[in-house]
Amino acid sequence: MSSPAPAPDAPDAVMAVPTAPVRVADNLNEALHALFAADPHLFLLGEDVVDPYGGAFKITKGLSGAHPDRVLATPLSEGGIVGVAGGLALAGDTAIAEMMFSDFATLCFDQLVNFASKSVSMYGRRIPMRLVVRCPVGGNRGYGPTHSQSPQKHFIGVPNLALFELSPFHDNHAVLARMIERAEPCVFFEEKSLYPQRMFTGGVVDDLFTFAPLAGPGDWARISVGGEEDYDCLLIAPGGLARRCLGAMRELLMEDEISCQLLVPSQLYPFEAGPVVEEFAAGARIVVVEEGVAGGTWGTEVAAHLHDRLWSQLREPVRLVCSRDSVIPAAPHLEREVLVQQDTIRDAVRRTVR
Secondary structure (H helix, E strand, C coil): CCCCCCCCCCCCCCCCCCCCCCEHHHHHHHHHHHHHHHCCCEEEEECCCCCCCCCCCCCCCCHHHHCCCCEEECCCCHHHHHHHHHHHHHCCCEEEEECCCHHHHHHHHHHHHHHHHHHCCCCCCCCCCCEEEEEEECCCCCCCCCCCCCCHHHHCCCCCCEEEECCCCCCHHHHHHHHHHCCCCEEEEEEHHHCCCECCCCCECCCCEEEEECCCCCCEEEEEECCCCCCCEEEECCHHHHHHHHHHHHHHHHHHCCCEEEEEECEEECCCCHHHHHHCCCCCEEEEEEEEECCCCHHHHHHHHHHHHHCCCCCCCCEEEEECCCCCCCCHHHHHHHCCCHHHHHHHHHHHHC
């Protein structure tokens, strides 16, 4: 006779406890806590980053309580914040500087371009500069012209300055650790609309899409329909646009039977084309999506590399999708018309494939 199943409160009963999805903001906060616990020479500087406020988007909450001497609230001077952080890095420490909004990164452009990035190599030997500047970017929140921009393109092409972007497919502890290990200044662009969204884990996005890391430099994630390798269009976009791309991909598949694959890099610059070239399916079209306005952008950098590497296999030039050439309105209905949206991407792919 078989033994009865244990009661739910029996000691040897195994209860399935559902785990809540981890938000991108929480993953980033946990990453910072882990880095501070591991490195006694790590400092973080920024406006209102100490508790109880914990930063404008609460990314630094709890850090000042655990490390009061190394999490420093600063005056409203972005040039001063990055200048001090660069000095700490030059002296051998590790520094993370937070811009409350990326729009204000123009105020520290001199410190980044003329001091921090040059300090790596202008003293006759290579000097480690472990400096990360965090920049919340992007619109779709009604913040208006001066708090909604995506200024990535202004930092492309600076020697010894690497650019990364927040992604729901990349664990932030690994990404931040990689930036620090580079021992050169890095800018980390964080799409604000991602903060409340969930991290993707376990290789599953939803009922239709799966994702997997790609081997090689740049730390790419590949998102496809059930891991299929055949597709009509290859989308390339940074993490902040991933959800809009996914929405467009679903519509295109269901309504037009157009299959897309999406590649999302963690590292924007220096751009690593190798994984894209290896992943490219001959005959597919390529569409590069970014939220900034056209002209000297990350997207043009990507297109230049891919034209050089894939010219004999491309059926037509790489198509670029950018926001309109305009300041960003505060009114939500006007803001939506200016910035790249899901339907912008969908329509661009339709035009490209047809």
